[in-house]
Amino acid sequence: MAWDTERTKGLLLEAATSEFCTRGLAGARIDRIAAEAGVNKERIYQYFGNKNALFDAVIVAALSTLMDEVPIEGRGPEAMADYAGRLFDHHQKDATAPRLLFWEGLERGTEVVGLPKRMANCASKVNSTIAALPGVSREDAGDLLITIVSLCDAAPVLPALDGLMAGNDPGRAQRRRAAVVRTVYLAAAALAAEAQEPLNAPAATA
């Protein structure tokens, strides 16, 4: 059996994803990642460089995977609401992506890694949004996507907020999901309507 370096890299990346997801960049421990992967930690430095570069690799891999796993499908405001619902469900099942996204935002600020690939991913989502809502501007499509991401990704990262606001009743996750879907539908429908009749500009900004 030849040295299966790809497998080792994969094990390391998987363990690192789990560790960074739960503890963040500052809280993650290289030794723990190596131990969980069953690999000597020196491999991390050979394959990825250092802790920061490993974090970068985890971020790029996880967020790019997510983009493929939850596509925008169909047409009209319903399609965007449906997308939001599926994104919400996905994050409810596995909070890796939203947690990594917020870790990155908090610990890295505006410094983004893997820019070209991620910009391409975002542009692709913007294009899908425009396809779903013909006539909507790129700016409005981007804003709608940010709204969707904010609503779907904040929920699993702020698990206590639900309980603080609504008490401990069961089924509040489902109600939260419904609220997100409805809000996104309303926002998308407003953009679509505005795109149809752009002449009577509503004073929405006031």
Added chain:
Amino acid sequence: MAWDTERTKGLLLEAATSEFCTRGLAGARIDRIAAEAGVNKERIYQYFGNKNALFDAVIVAALSTLMDEVPIEGRGPEAMADYAGRLFDHHQKDATAPRLLFWEGLERGTEVVGLPKRMANCASKVNSTIAALPGVSREDAGDLLITIVSLCDAAPVLPALDGLMAGNDPGRAQRRRAAVVRTVYLAAAALAAEAQEPLNAPAATA
């Protein structure tokens, strides 16, 4: 001059707020907090106990201050949209509260400190929301508030998202603000309308 222990505590809390805000719980350094406050670090252990307890004190102080600084005023969906706009502006000027909120969510999970006080604060906001939108249920009011917090607090914590989606054009912060305000208005108006005519239930959850 007597021992001004309150001043010392205040200096420590201020320095700790800044340190935890930028670096989080795992990334913060006790030595750095003491140095920035111009106080010996042993004082931290006398006054607050340990690093975690200091973090707790910072969280409770910062979030409770915020609740008072940005009140819900007026009636109708416009009032909720206005509240969202002021919250957005507040966080744009000073991202301390949203950053601490997300640090807490990521590093602490569901374990919330200062529960009674914070539940009271949330209940107060829920009551204000119900006052602004008569007939709305506590659950829907809480959901609307979570929507507002998600939209307003995610923006300063994910500063890169804007650029990734919409490019680097200036004024995108203002457009984002307008989008948040409009979205909140639509969500609040829908809840208000539903409260007026509760008999024909729209299939919003489907």
Added chain:
DNA sequence: ATTAATTACAACTACTTAGTTGGAAACTGG
């Protein structure tokens, strides 16, 4: 003043951390 408590602080401890190194083991082509 004297005493007893509190507040301040520098030095210290025990431990953990990211990152390195030197050499052994496993694979490759000849």
Added chain:
DNA sequence: CCAGTTTCCAACTAAGTAGTTGTAATTAAT
């Protein structure tokens, strides 16, 4: 089988880390 390269790993290093302690200064009550 052999030389050269790559992969592996245990032990090591140098620099922090949270938290403690012994002691001196400050205060207020006697």
